[in-house]
Amino acid sequence: MTRRWEIRDSMGRAAAVLGTVLLLTFGLGALSVPAHAVQAQTGSLTFSGDPGEYMSGGQSYAYDAASAQMFDISGSNDHNGVDVTVVAADGTRSSLFMFAPKGQTLTAGTYTGALRWPYVTAQDPELLFDTGDRSCSTSTGSFTISRVEFGSYGYVKALDASFEQYCNGSALALRGEVHLTTPPPPPALTIAVTTDPQGTIDGQDGQPTLTGTVTCNKPTQFTLNGNVVQADLQPQPAVNWFENVTVDCAPGAPVPWTIVLADYTSAVRFRPGAAQVSVRGTAPDRDYPVTLTTGDQVSTVELTAA
Numbered sequence: 001m002t003r004r005w006e007i008r009d010s011m012g013r014a015a016a017v018l019g020t021v022l023l024l025t026f027g028l029g030a031l032s033v034p035a036h037a038v039q040a041q042t043g044s045l046t047f048s049g050d051p052g053e054y055m056s057g058g059q060s061y062a063y064d065a066a067s068a069q070m071f072d073i074s075g076s077n078d079h080n081g082v083d084v085t086v087v088a089a090d091g092t093r094s095s096l097f098m099f100a101p102k103g104q105t106l107t108a109g110t111y112t113g114a115l116r117w118p119y120v121t122a123q124d125p126e127l128l129f130d131t132g133d134r135s136c137s138t139s140t141g142s143f144t145i146s147r148v149e150f151g152s153y154g155y156v157k158a159l160d161a162s163f164e165q166y167c168n169g170s171a172l173a174l175r176g177e178v179h180l181t182t183p184p185p186p187p188a189l190t191i192a193v194t195t196d197p198q199g200t201i202d203g204q205d206g207q208p209t210l211t212g213t214v215t216c217n218k219p220t221q222f223t224l225n226g227n228v229v230q231a232d233l234q235p236q237p238a239v240n241w242f243e244n245v246t247v248d249c250a251p252g253a254p255v256p257w258t259i260v261l262a263d264y265t266s267a268v269r270f271r272p273g274a275a276q277v278s279v280r281g282t283a284p285d286r287d288y289p290v291t292l293t294t295g296d297q298v299s300t301v302e303l304t305a306a
Contacts, residue, residue, distance in 0.1 A: 036289055037072040037085065038155065040065045040180040045086050045094060047129070047176030054167050055134050055174045063088050065180065073180055075154035077290075079105045081126065082148065082156055084178055092132050096178060098143050098161060099126040110144040129165050129176065136167035151185035153288040158182070186287040190217045193224065193281035194254070195299045200306040206269035207240070207261045208303050213254035214247050214281060222247040224257060226279040228301070230270055238268040238275075249283065270303060277301045 043065035049056030063086050065071035070087035081099030088094070098114075100106045102122040114120075114127035116139045127141045141164050149157035162177045195212040202209070214222045224245040230238040240261045247257045281294040 037074045037083075038182045040071040040073055041183050042066075043068075043071045043073075043178070043180030045071075045084065045096070045176065045178050047094075047131070047174060049174040050172040053172040053174050054170065055129065055131060055136065055165070061131070063094070071180070073156045073159060073182060075150055075156040077154045079150045079154060081106050082159060084159070084180070094131040095128065096163070096176075097126060097128040098145070098163065101125055106145060106148055108145050108147060110142060112142040114141050114143060115139070127163060127165060129163060129174065136165070138169065139165050139167050141165035152188040153285075153290055155185040155288070156182060157185060187217060188288065189220060189283065189285035189290075189292055191215065191220070191222070191249075191281060191283050191292050191294060193222065193279055193294045193297055195277050195279050195297065195301060197299070197301055199228075199275070199277075199301045199303045201270055201272060201303050202306055206271070208270050208275065208301075209261070209306070210242075210259045210277060210301065211256060212279065213256050214249050214283075215254045216249040216283065217251050218287075219248075219250050220283040220286060222249055222257075222281045222283045224259070224279055224281050226277065226296075228261065228270070228275050228277045230268075230273065230275045230303075233268050233271065236268055238270045240270075272303055272305055275301050275303050 044062065046062045047056060048060035049058050051058040067089050068086055069089060070085060072085045074083045081097065084096040086094045098106065100111065101124060111125035114125040116128040116136065117126060119138060120126045127143050143161055143163035146160040148159050151157050158181045160179050165174045166172070167174065192215045193212065195210060199211070200209045201207065208228055210228065224247060225243050227239065227241045242259050242261055245257065245259055247255060249255050276298065278296050278298045280296050282291055284291045
């Protein structure tokens with residue numbers, strides 16, 4: 001199922017997020033994308049409608065996380081809204097989306113005048129509830145957030161909310177409640193990269209070898225990119241680049257990396273002496289849909305003959 005915030009952002013919001021397209025923000029930062037769905041540890045979804053109400057058929061329903069095939073919660077990375085998806089034991093799917101107006105954090109309180117996509121504007125809260133094979137073309141309503149607790153990158157720790165929806169211009173109301181908690185969130189990834197202050201030059205081809213370390217607080221794989229420059233050489237600087245060097249990182253002691261530059265970028269060979277090295281490390285957080293970057297780590301390395 002396509003997540004509602006992806007549709008809303010692509011059609012009516014400034015920042016489009018489509019599928020797994022990742023826009024990298026350099027500096028020590030992360031990608032701005034929706035968090036992945038998390039199975040609720042405890043949870044219930046109940047709803048009922050006035051007699052003749054279309055979505056519920058005027059009946060009452062109750063689903064529990066313990067017996068449901070799926071009871072998932074997702075939060076947007078900017079904490080703007082939540083998405084609850086429940087698949088009951090009989091296969092009935094129910095979807096609930098609750099979003100604050102664009103640019104606002106979803107917090108405890110009552111949101112009135114809520115509309116459903118694509119009619120929601122930047123000033124409107126968004127509410128959408130569908131169940132089974134029934135869906136509204138248009139709807140109005142309100143919802144009350146009694147508790148919502150976000151973790152890193154939109155991880156939703158807990159949610160208690162009630163909602164009221166009027167489908168297709170009807171005066172008949174559907175009312176519901178959702179309550180859930182999720183397992184404790186995994187820690188967010190932290191990373192760092194260093195370059196050793198000493199390097200070597202091969203006596204045959206004049207190419208440098210660089211070393212350093214990467215560190216992380218949980219398993220990940222670094223991708224290292226960068227360059228080495230001796231700017232004071234004549235008639236032009238000596239320059240070489242390295243790209244997409246991978247290093248598996250595990251928490252604990254710093255993990256060493258070694259890069260041997262095998263091909264020249266410039267015609268001038270490196271010589272013993274100081275060189276400027278720039279290294280950038282990127283690594284995915286395997287618990288969240290984000291990739292971190294260290295930004296450009298620039299240092300001076302003394303190159304000596306091997």
